[in-house]
Amino acid sequence: MPENLLLNINNPEDLRLLDETQLPQVAQELRNFIIDVVSVKEGHLGASLGVIELTIALHYVFNTPEDLLVWDVGHQAYGHKILTGRREIFHTNRQLHGISGFPKRSESIYDAFGVGHSSTSISAALGMAIASNLKGEHSKQHIAVIGDASIASGMAFEGLNHAGVTDANLLVILNDNAIGIDPSVGALKKYLTAVKNGKNPRQNNMIKSLNFDYSGPIDGHDIFALIKELKRLQKIKGPKFLHVITTKGKGLKQAEEDQVKYHAPGKFDANTGEIHTKVEENLPPKYQDVFGLTLLDLARKNEKIIGITPAMPSGSSLKFMMEALPDRAFDVGIAEQHAVTLSAGMATQGMIVYCNIYSTFLQRAYDQVIHDVALQNLPVIFCLDRAGLVGEDGATHHGVFDLAYLRCIPNMIIFSPLNEIDLQNILYTAQLGLKNPIAIRYPRGRGMITDWESVNFGHYEKIAIGSSSCLKKGTEIAVLSNGPIAKNVTLALTKIANPDEIAHYNFAFVKPLDEKELHAIFKKFKTIITIEDGAITGGFGTAILEFSALHHYTSEVKILGIPDEFIEQGTVEELQQCCNINVNTLELIFLNYLK
The missing domain is CATH 3.40.50.920 (Rossmann fold)
Known part of the structure; x- marks a missing residue:
């Protein structure tokens, strides 16, 4: 039986002592380790499984932590955490007083930047690279790993736009697996698909047009090809871009086949991949489902109703409306600012827009809420899922600031339903001709009323604005x-x-x-x-x-x-x-x- 190599890797220096031919074994052991722990302790699974070879190659080639590695969002950073001194405490991942589910600067010197929201990696790594130049550290490497869903966000393009006119020693790695939490959407996805399929002429490469040294696409699961290309790019100065093709959930058959469900599957059998079924009979509904099913019911009766979400159709349950009324329900990708102003534009034309954004993500569109909605007093209906404490996702995801940051905005109505019936009634009330924008905040998890559908579904009551x-x-x-x-x-x-x-x-x-x-x-x-x-x-x-x-x-x-x-x-x-x-x-x- 071969020696367990992972048990002897306490930091990337140990990893670099191995022969390159041993790395596929490390990759298999790392996958198995993540599957074993997450199957019992829960957490984000598919994203980390998809970047195992890339994670190993990055730490093998680059001199981390002196070379700075920034992960976007951080869902895919479990392998990174395990290889950087946190293997023995990885079982505490996402638990009280345990390690964070995301990279966190105070947790490790290998976590160059704290991340929980998407599309920040390029700007952060560029800032580090410019600072290194100013300090005369010209040999230092700065790497941003970003997914194809995250790179479609406006902030990522702002970072690319700036980086292309600098001499910063920046390497952007696009982890292209065609999915974030839900499948990627938009024209950029179609462009990247064309590149992968060899249908896009190299001379029309949009990344090259931004003055990046572009290479790829290459197989992100071929660790030897990755190492060879990373070593080549290590010697090239200025902004570089490596396009890597991976499979989310790689190594666990079920996670590859159902990438949405296995993003964070809960507890499952580590050997078979089968998710342990939870007894959900006679339980109150999830607030997200109350929103999704009620909105669909209202939309079927009112053709002016529109649903919008930035990349969370499953998590918000807008998927029900997207499946039944696809022309009136939109997933705009990881683009909260766009989602809010798109809603405002539709509202100017008399549409009744329900803009569903997790509370923690609405923070990313604060200027748009003020200038594009409230200042013009447009009656956009903000549905803030995951308001309040959300649990194991931690500080980056708690929706605890919305009451404070919305309360100071003129024209804004703010409502927190008492229960799921209250949520139904305010969703109904909001489409009866409100003259102001309204924010409806509700928590993650389940409500309190088991027979909510028979009690209230389709028999909604109007709520008096400002009542208690x-x-x-x-x-x-x-x-x-x-x-x-x-x-x-x-x-x-x-x-x-x-x-x-x-x-x-x-x-x-x-x-x-x-x-x-x-x-x-x-x-x-x-x-x-x-x-x-x-x-x-x-x-x-x-x-x-x-x-x-x-x-x-x-x-x-x-x-x-x-x-x-x-x-x-x-x-x-x-x-x-x-x-x-x-x-x-x-x-x-x-x-x-x-x-």
């Missing part, structure tokens, strides 16, 4: 919650022996606030506690404090939510406990105020 509701009456303390975090409040109150002293209000609208109800609450209660699944600074609780100060109320206001820090990875329950908004902590807080 009393969920429970009380005499001494008023708890004001925003969105589904109300469930934690309700559960905490059921654990208190005498909860009659505590009232609970649902303030779904953060903007506009129900000021009539707030006046009544501040006149009645001496203590008010606000709870939100969002950043405390500038969020819902801050809005309540502002109201209190403006009207000279003297009630004590206690704000609970996400503290002023970046929250790491972990389960949602663990992270809620860290932020003091879990059920048990809320019970203790309420009891303390009752003393």
